Amino acid sequence: MTKTAFLGLGHYVPSKVVTNDDLAQMFDTSDEWIQKRTGIKERHYVEENGIGASDLAVPAVQMACKNAGIDVSEIDAIIFATLSPDHEFPGSGCFLNHKLGLGGIPALDVRNQCSGFLYGLQIADAWIRCGMYKRVALVGAEVHSTGLDFSDEGRDVTVLFGDGAACAILGPTEDEDAGLIDVEVHADGSGAKDLWIEAPSSSHMPRMTHEMIDNRAIWPAMNGRHVFRWATAKMPEVSRSVLERNGISVKDLDLVVPHQANKRINEFVAQKLEIPPDKVVHNIEKYGNTTAASIPLALSEAIQEGRAKKGDLVLMPAFGSGFTWGAALVRL
Numbered sequence: 107m108t109k110t111a112f113l114g115l116g117h118y119v120p121s122k123v124v125t126n127d128d129l130a131q132m133f134d135t136s137d138e139w140i141q142k143r144t145g146i147k148e149r150h151y152v153e154e155n156g157i158g159a160s161d162l163a164v165p166a167v168q169m170a171c172k173n174a175g176i177d178v179s180e181i182d183a184i185i186f187a188t189l190s191p192d193h194e195f196p197g198s199g200c201f202l203n204h205k206l207g208l209g210g211i212p213a214l215d216v217r218n219q220c221s222g223f224l225y226g227l228q229i230a231d232a233w234i235r236c237g238m239y240k241r242v243a244l245v246g247a248e249v250h251s252t253g254l255d256f257s258d259e260g261r262d263v264t265v266l267f268g269d270g271a272a273c274a275i276l277g278p279t280e281d282e283d284a285g286l287i288d289v290e291v292h293a294d295g296s297g298a299k300d301l302w303i304e305a306p307s308s309s310h311m312p313r314m315t316h317e318m319i320d321n322r323a324i325w326p327a328m329n330g331r332h333v334f335r336w337a338t339a340k341m342p343e344v345s346r347s348v349l350e351r352n353g354i355s356v357k358d359l360d361l362v363v364p365h366q367a368n369k370r371i372n373e374f375v376a377q378k379l380e381i382p383p384d385k386v387v388h389n390i391e392k393y394g395n396t397t398a399a400s401i402p403l404a405l406s407e408a409i410q411e412g413r414a415k416k417g418d419l420v421l422m423p424a425f426g427s428g429f430t431w432g433a434a435l436v437r438l
């Protein structure tokens with residue numbers, strides 16, 4: 107039976123490192139508060155004006171292709187997960203398609219925030235198993251730094267996010283002992299306004315006004331404690347669901363690569379699932395929350411460092427804005 111394999115992973119972060127102390131120079135926060143509440147020490151920001159999510163994606167795709175042993179020209183479809191698209195329209199997948207010289211192949215944008223990689227994975231898996239495409243570039247890429255409120259009012263959200271990109275090249279395998287085992291995703295829009303940006307909005311006439319800027323409606327807003335509660339409930343719940351459906355026990359897992367929103371969230375999730383801490387991958391201390399890029403970035407690094415290897419059974423849970431959440435189980 108054909109399954110979907112992770113053929114190669116790649117990642118890229120811009121070179122500008124912004125520490126907690128750097129942020130504390132701009133607004134009322136501290137290295138101590140950020141590290142204690144989130145685990146974050148630093149994050150990367152784009153170096154200059156004019157760099158969008160699709161620009162960060164280019165080197166990530168190139169690295170993923172190299173690791174998959176394919177040429178970029180062999181990619182036959184792009185799925186681009188992001189909450190920070192280059193522009194309102196067209197999708198960042200189209201910009202990436204052009205930048206990679208892949209004009210003509212389909213490019214689909216996925217707007218499911220921190221769960222975007224899992225939603226994209228489910229689509230890619232269906233495409234690959236039905237034989238529609240053979241080399242899908244599943245990208246998660248974000249430029250958050252150009253859309254954050256660097257004032258005291260925005261500090262709860264601003265300290266969390268960083269820029270970065272990652273890509274998985276996915277393709278069919280007949281190997282019974284490798285490939286995607288399952289992916290389950292969910293959404294509940296009752297939480298839509300607990301982590302969102304109000305403007306610009308197609309429901310406002312016009313979509314953007316000076317008043318919206320003055321009222322701070324253009325910056326992300328979050329009900330942090332509420333999101334935290336949902337994340338620590340839904341990530342274990344969906345993980346258990348995927349494991350039980352496939353007759354896999356927590357003890358069988360080699361590694362857990364969770365979405366990197368807050369180290370404390372992932373410690374809670376691991377505790378609830380009784381997963382030993384040394385099996386859980388964290389890189390939030392270096393990158394903050396890179397949203398759709400966070401799972402593939404953490405997996406790509408874990409492979410690069412030799413921490414994740416062929417044959418490993420890996421669980422990847424996520425929760426984020428929407429609310430959206432899910433979990434994937436893969437044998438590398």
Ligand code: UT7
Nearest residue numbers: 135136139143220261262265330331333334367368426427
């Ligand atoms: O990936 C998308 C999903 N997002 C998440 O999963 C985020 C989920 N939420 C969280 O991770 C946490 O709620 C936060 C890290 C955002 C906040 O941590 P918390 O422990 O829930 O803090 P809090 O919001 O309850 O705020 C505690 C205090 C408040 O001060 P008072 O009212 O106790 O005086 C805040 O004003 O911390 C203050 N505070 C800050 N202080 C310094 C909030 N943000 C900051 C900050 N620096 N950046």
